Amino acid sequence: MGMTMTQKILAAHAGLAEVKAGQLIEANLDLVLGNDVTSPVAINVFEENGATSVFDNTKIAMIMDHFTPNKDIKAAEQVKKSRQFADKYDIKNYKDVGEMGIEHALLPELGLVGPGSLCIGADSHTCTYGALGAFSTGVGSTDMCAGMISGKAWFKVPSAIKFELVGKPQGWVSGKDVILHIIGMIGVDGALYRSMEFTGEGIKYLNMDDRLCIANMAIEAGGKNGIFPVDDITREYCSGRFQGTPVEYTADDDAEYDEVYTIDLSTVRPTVAFPHLPENTKTVDEIGENEVKIDQCVIGSCTNGRISDLRAAAEIFKGRHLAKGVRCIIFPGTQQIWKQAMHEGLFDIFIDAGAVVSTPTCGPCLGGHMGILAAGEKAISTTNRNFVGRMGHIDSEVYLASPAVAAASAVKGYITDPDKLD
Secondary structure: OEOOHHHHHHHHHHOOOOOOOOOEEEEEOOEEEEEOOOHHHHHHHHHHOOOOOOOOOOOEEEEOOOOOOOOOHHHHHHHHHHHHHHHHOOOOEEEOOOOOOOHHHHHHHHOOOOOOOEEEEOOHHHHHHHHHOOEEEEOOHHHHHHHHHHOEEEEEOOOEEEEEEEOOOOOOOOHHHHHHHHHHHHOOOOOOOOEEEEEOHHHHHOOHHHHHHHHHHHHHHOOOEEEOOOOHHHHHHHOOOOOOOOOOOOOOOOEOOOEEEEEEHHHOOOEEEOOOOOOOEEEHHHOOOOOOEOOEEEEEHHHHOOHHHHHHHHHHHOOOOOOOOOEEEEEOOOHHHHHHHHHOOHHHHHHHOOOEEOOOOOHHHHOOOOOOEOOOOEEEEOOOOOOOOOOEOOOOEEEEOOHHHHHHHHHHOEOOOHHHOO
């Protein structure tokens, strides 16, 4: 049998002619990633094991994004430990306040990952980079440590599910709606330890921000990774940006898939994930008017903090104002996106609408800081998880949606179809 895109990347990095699902391999790494929460744990293991060097100081990235700017003394100490380690070993891609962004928005922007790369990261949403035709997956901090020392990692080769995307998205439908639709269809464990491989003529209608969003949430279906084939959109994005040598892998015609799904993008509707799982989805057509009153709206994160996301929200907010009693916090994904949004005049639109704009941070997504929910409060958010207590009190609720749906809901005060705004 032939190999999938993922299997080809793993085989190449393991120095093997072929690999098969379930096979255990050791593969060479192109990038090892950690953040301010996971890097200190890896550093502790590094020191406990007596390590005295890293495998390549240009292939390690430490992005201080979860609790930065530091929210308290513990967060400050974690960043201090990471900073001292980066200084000691001359880690070239250490990014702190002023340079950092939300890691999974920043690394593609900096060109640290690209077609054919193999990346591990001590963060579950490392699967984001599959949008660029890379194999990337989340690992624990101990594996991060081992990767920093050796430049290698062990993998069990995943089997795959194929998602054949056809048709063209209509109206406000974006990548977020597509992945919520898929997760609602297969469930949060529907792709457990499997590669989610997206293909089909419909891909040409998904821009890079859409693809990054879709790959980002592969983990919310239990996926080992999500991956897109390299096309002209990928090449244009990576041209002059990707610091490595791009290698394009395509699945063999006789590649084996556990399941094959065909998704007609023209039929996908704006979709919302209700508490407390991303699979608990409803389309805006299935949600009754004034059914879900919201207290807070969060637009940003590694899922939807890119420029096209902010533009979609601004288009909704322009000339309108937040409903009374609704708070809205907007988090651009990186400093570059922040500047671009500012220069395009998006900040004026957001602030005139009654929202606030933050420096890049993961803050509210994981209930860390900058927008914690109180008991009984409901938030509509463009983030990726809505588990119990995810964004604050265990009695709060999180509804996941696209930037357009989130913005429209903030204007109305309850979850709303963007097409039904006055």
